């Protein structure tokens with residue numbers, strides 16, 4: 479394929495060797511340059527007819543080829559790539575579950591500690607203070623202890639580092 483042609487739309491001269499002609503216009507005397515063809519095509523794809531045709535075509539194609547779709551899906555799932563994707567999804571799900579469970583147990587325990595404190599008229603104390611210049615304790619159930627109100631006020635934030 480060699481030579482030059484002039485675009486019907488914009489008059490630009492296109493070299494056939496550069497293959498910058500819309501594929502369907504390679505043969506024949508009427509052709510558009512690739513830019514004009516693309517512009518035309520994108521306008522055509524905005525029409526309701528085109529959209530309807532393509533969505534119904536996709537659905538019909540799926541119904542007609544259900545087995546093939548299923549086979550392809552299965553083949554992908556069994557491929558090393560598909561397996562890796564699936565494993566990763568499973569790992570993510572497990573991690574999320576673990577996180578949620580840990581938080582749930584933790585919150586439950588904290589609630590229990592506070593309930594007991596109320597029951598016995600004691601104060602809930604953070605063994606390692608949350609707000610201290612040396613350390614930063616966590617608001618987790620295993621960093622809580624019950625103290626009497628007077629003990630608690632004595633201890634108040636006087637964390638002694640013994641290491």
Ligand SMILES: [Zn+2]
Nearest residue numbers: 485488511514
């Ligand atoms: Zn053109």
